[in-house]
Amino acid sequence: xxxxxxxxxxKIRKKTMNxxxxxxxxxxxxxPTLKRLPGYLFFLEKVREEGLINISAPTIGNAxxxxxxxxxxxxxxxxxxxxxxxxxxxxxxxxALEEFLGFNHVNEAFLVGAGNLxxxxxxxxxxxxxxxKVIAAFDVSKEKIGQHIGGIHVLEYxxxxxxxxxxxxxxxxxxxxxEVAQEVAEDLVNCGIKAIWNFTLTNLNLPDNIIVQxxxxxxxxxxxxxxxxxxxx
Amino acid sequence: xxxxxxxxxxKIRKKTMNxxxxxxxxxxxxxPTLKRLPGYLFFLEKVREEGLINISAPTIGNAxxxxxxxxxxxxxxxxxxxxxxxxxxxxxxxxALEEFLGFNHVNEAFLVGAGNLxxxxxxxxxxxxxxxKVIAAFDVSKEKIGQHIGGIHVLEYxxxxxxxxxxxxxxxxxxxxxEVAQEVAEDLVNCGIKAIWNFTLTNLNLPDNIIVQxxxxxxxxxxxxxxxxxxxx
DNA sequence: TAGATTGTTAATCGATTAACAATC
DNA sequence: TAGATTGTTAATCGATTAACAATC
Numbered sequence: 001x002x003x004x005x006x007x008x009x010x011k012i013r014k015k016t017m018n019x020x021x022x023x024x025x026x027x028x029x030x031x032p033t034l035k036r037l038p039g040y041l042f043f044l045e046k047v048r049e050e051g052l053i054n055i056s057a058p059t060i061g062n063a064x065x066x067x068x069x070x071x072x073x074x075x076x077x078x079x080x081x082x083x084x085x086x087x088x089x090x091x092x093x094x095x096a097l098e099e100f101l102g103f104n105h106v107n108e109a110f111l112v113g114a115g116n117l118x119x120x121x122x123x124x125x126x127x128x129x130x131x132x133k134v135i136a137a138f139d140v141s142k143e144k145i146g147q148h149i150g151g152i153h154v155l156e157y158x159x160x161x162x163x164x165x166x167x168x169x170x171x172x173x174x175x176x177x178x179e180v181a182q183e184v185a186e187d188l189v190n191c192g193i194k195a196i197w198n199f200t201l202t203n204l205n206l207p208d209n210i211i212v213q214x215x216x217x218x219x220x221x222x223x224x225x226x227x228x229x230x231x232x233x
Numbered sequence: 234x235x236x237x238x239x240x241x242x243x244k245i246r247k248k249t250m251n252x253x254x255x256x257x258x259x260x261x262x263x264x265p266t267l268k269r270l271p272g273y274l275f276f277l278e279k280v281r282e283e284g285l286i287n288i289s290a291p292t293i294g295n296a297x298x299x300x301x302x303x304x305x306x307x308x309x310x311x312x313x314x315x316x317x318x319x320x321x322x323x324x325x326x327x328x329a330l331e332e333f334l335g336f337n338h339v340n341e342a343f344l345v346g347a348g349n350l351x352x353x354x355x356x357x358x359x360x361x362x363x364x365x366k367v368i369a370a371f372d373v374s375k376e377k378i379g380q381h382i383g384g385i386h387v388l389e390y391x392x393x394x395x396x397x398x399x400x401x402x403x404x405x406x407x408x409x410x411x412e413v414a415q416e417v418a419e420d421l422v423n424c425g426i427k428a429i430w431n432f433t434l435t436n437l438n439l440p441d442n443i444i445v446q447x448x449x450x451x452x453x454x455x456x457x458x459x460x461x462x463x464x465x466x
Numbered sequence: 467t468a469g470a471t472t473g474t475t476a477a478t479c480g481a482t483t484a485a486c487a488a489t490c
Numbered sequence: 491t492a493g494a495t496t497g498t499t500a501a502t503c504g505a506t507t508a509a510c511a512a513t514c
Contacts, residue, residue, distance in 0.1 A: 305471090397467065
């Protein structure tokens with residue numbers, strides 16, 4: 001009988017996991033495509049308001065500075081079919097994109113950490129239709145508790161546990177200090193949260209089935225500053 | 234003599250441009266790598282404060298949930314060499330990363346559009362060291378002009394032209410309404426701005442030498458909502 | 467020395483781009 | 491019909507991952 005070495009075992013387990021993972025990810029839309037979709041939606045809504053009934057992929061590509069073939073491929077995820085020589089129906093496309101992205105219905109969310117960034121996101125969302133609506137914010141600071149920001153109450157952190165029992169909220173926005181992010185995230189998962197929009201710099205360690213969307217401003221700053229540096233040399 | 238058809242000409246010009254572009258981009262660090270670097274920096278700073286002198290790529294990869302080979306490759310851009318069986322010197326790495334990213338010196342920036350998101354970024358930056366410091370904000374709204382937010386004056390938009398003459402600011406943060414973004418961006422370029430951190434949904438049309446870093450919150454919302462949807466089916 | 471880790475080079479993987487037939 | 495545009499399939503490109511020699 002052949003005895004695996006430890007390294008072999010690990011490799012085999014890794015491969016199996018990857019295969020399973022990949023299978024469940026099959027026919028999922030790729031992240032680059034998903035990130036481009038809101039851009040199409042915004043542009044198409046503008047165009048539609050201007051009264052255009054149809055628009056071709058080359059026209060869209062020209063406006064958004066990307067390859068027409070890519071536009072065709074990206075838009076195909078909505079299931080909407082275009083007509084040769086005519087293009088796509090702007091109304092149909094807008095509608096399908098909103099539905100596909102989940103921007104057409106209200107996705108309720110909790111927000112934890114009513115600091116600067118937290119406050120900003122609370123105020124911001126009133127004006128942008130991200131499809132995500134913060135219904136309650138939580139903080140531990142006595143000064144912040146009781147405040148109204150952008151029409152949202154800031155509640156005591158402990159109330160999270162009660163409230164999550166009553167409401168079926170699946171999304172949480174995490175804007176706490178980095179040091180407590182992991183701890184808070186675990187609480188959120190225990191409260192039934194399925195997806196965390198993480199604005200902290202902490203790398204969260206959570207069960208595989210929890211969706212974590214890391215959004216670090218410093219990544220963008222890094223690209224901008226480095227490109228500026230490159231261009232000057 | 235062979236006469237090109239128009240399509241051929243366009244194709245050839247495109248190819249030439251791409252070749253030139255690529256040449257100037259040669260040995261530039263890729264965007265995915267750049268976006269990961271602040272994560273390494275943040276983690277290494279924490280680790281260094283805890284007193285660790287050396288750290289290996291596998292240890293970093295484990296903490297940040299990414300491939301050790303990728304860690305090695307990413308960190309190689311700093312020029313810091315690790316020692317086999319020992320790893321990298323945490324102090325050297327932190328220092329080199331900060332320098333490489335431009336986070337070690339103050340990069341002055343203007344901010345245009347002191348709305349919700351603008352205010353947030355003004356307050357936020359005090360606490361995070363993104364390497365970018367807003368030294369003045371501009372708005373057209375009478376109510377906002379004269380306010381102090383996060384220690385930053387909100388000035389009348391027209392003052393931008395005077396001030397940019399005196400100061401050598403190269404970076405601008407754009408948080409205006411979408412409708413005026415293009416117009417403001419052109420003003421900024423005329424004022425000598427070289428890099429624009431664009432938080433609007435408008436696709437800016439600017440000279441090739443201007444660096445535009447698009448940062449749309451809705452892209453992240455799109456990925457999060459879609460993944461949540463996928464996981465539920 | 468033995469073995470873990472670096473660093474480089476090759477293989478793989480996935481996304482973008484190109485090519486082209488189908489079609490309105 | 492002619493020709494622009496869709497939509498699919500193939501080629502290219504670039505990033506990630508794997509393999510392995512060098513080295514402390």
